Amino acid sequence: MIEKKPAVLVTGGAGYIGSHAVLALLDAGWPVxxxxxxxxxxxxxxxxxATLAExxxxxxALVASLIGEHGIGAIMHFAGSVVVPDSVADPLRYYENNxxxxxxxxxxxxxxxxxxxxxxxxxxxxxxxxxxxxAEEDRTEPINPYGWSKLMTERMLKDAAFAHPLNFGILRYxxxxxxxxxxRSGQSTRGATHLIKVAVEAAIGKxxxxxxxxxxxxxxxxxxxxxxxxxxxxAAAHVHVLERLIESPDESLLMNCGYGHGxxxxxxxxxxxxxxxxxxxxRPAPRRAGDPPALVADNRRILSTxxxxxxxxxxxxxxxxxxxxxxxxxxxxxx
Numbered sequence: 001m002i003e004k005k006p007a008v009l010v011t012g013g014a015g016y017i018g019s020h021a022v023l024a025l026l027d028a029g030w031p032v033x034x035x036x037x038x039x040x041x042x043x044x045x046x047x048x049x050a051t052l053a054e055x056x057x058x059x060x061a062l063v064a065s066l067i068g069e070h071g072i073g074a075i076m077h078f079a080g081s082v083v084v085p086d087s088v089a090d091p092l093r094y095y096e097n098n099x100x101x102x103x104x105x106x107x108x109x110x111x112x113x114x115x116x117x118x119x120x121x122x123x124x125x126x127x128x129x130x131x132x133x134x135a136e137e138d139r140t141e142p143i144n145p146y147g148w149s150k151l152m153t154e155r156m157l158k159d160a161a162f163a164h165p166l167n168f169g170i171l172r173y174x175x176x177x178x179x180x181x182x183x184r185s186g187q188s189t190r191g192a193t194h195l196i197k198v199a200v201e202a203a204i205g206k207x208x209x210x211x212x213x214x215x216x217x218x219x220x221x222x223x224x225x226x227x228x229x230x231x232x233x234x235a236a237a238h239v240h241v242l243e244r245l246i247e248s249p250d251e252s253l254l255m256n257c258g259y260g261h262g263x264x265x266x267x268x269x270x271x272x273x274x275x276x277x278x279x280x281x282x283r284p285a286p287r288r289a290g291d292p293p294a295l296v297a298d299n300r301r302i303l304s305t306x307x308x309x310x311x312x313x314x315x316x317x318x319x320x321x322x323x324x325x326x327x328x329x330x331x332x333x334x335x
Contacts, residue, residue, distance in 0.1 A: 011077045011078055015041040021239075024239050031070070032049070060104060060107070076238055083193055095148075117169075125147050125154070170254045171257045177195075177197070179325035188335060203323060225262040237306070
């Protein structure tokens with residue numbers, strides 16, 4: 001048990017995953033400061049009880065002032081760009097936003113004496129995995145700039161931790177979906193590309209159909225297979241990682257964060273149809289640049305290292321929570 005919990009700086013805490021991490025931290029009694037430039041996040045998504053500073057993570061003076069003023073002891077880094085096809089079309093923006101700015105943030109952490117750093121990485125670092133499920137020790141050979149931008153940051157963080165009194169937790173996410181079961185937050189970004197978000201938008205009439213990007217993958221039904229993890233389970237994992245880093249200051253962690261099983265695009269759309277009892281129109285479309293056929297987590301390391309256990313590992317539950325949030329957004333006139 002950690003007697004005195006240091007303040008945590010959450011970058012991108014007004015966004016989808018970041019806002020859920022803030023909720024998990026506050027629920028567990030951690031003081032939280034959010035830094036977000038609100039380019040894709042929303043000030044209203046930052047829960048009461050957290051301090052919001054609007055600004056950029058590469059603004060070293062701002063980050064230094066937040067570290068000093070609030071006594072920041074740990075950073076959870078979620079800020080960045082996440083759309084794979086966009087990274088293929090505009091790679092330099094991704095390297096700037098995800099890699100160069102992360103370098104500035106890590107430098108601010110080192111200079112400010114922050115001892116613990118948790119980084120939001122991705123299964124895209126594996127590229128087309130040499131085996132399914134993908135394990136942490138497997139080859140990392142991204143097939144898109146998004147994956148490379150994250151892998152470069154992983155390398156910087158490892159090197160910084162070797163040279164300075166800093167330990168880190170790197171979590172490689174698989175496909176994050178769903179919304180806070182209590183309806184406090186969810187995915188709110190306009191024009192989102194995540195399948196379950198797109199599908200529930202179609203289910204309530206925000207979209208006319210759902211495109212299926214690729215029907216000729218080497219998978220059982222020809223559509224892409226992904227490991228979908230509920231965002232609240234993912235947020236809880238971050239709190240467990242933070243506790244472990246503080247309790248074991250000489251240890252760093254690199255772990256997949258997924259459920260260890262995958263669903264195809266068609267299986268996800270069938271789940272949405274099942275939950276809503278109304279079929280969504282589906283249209284086949286060409287594959288998107290940078291999409292691998294399948295990504296599923298080997299999650300044995302996180303299960304053996306942390307006390308974390310998934311609480312919402314059920315596709316219909318994930319869809320139900322996402323659908324509930326989408327309806328709340330519609331009632332509020334958002335999106």
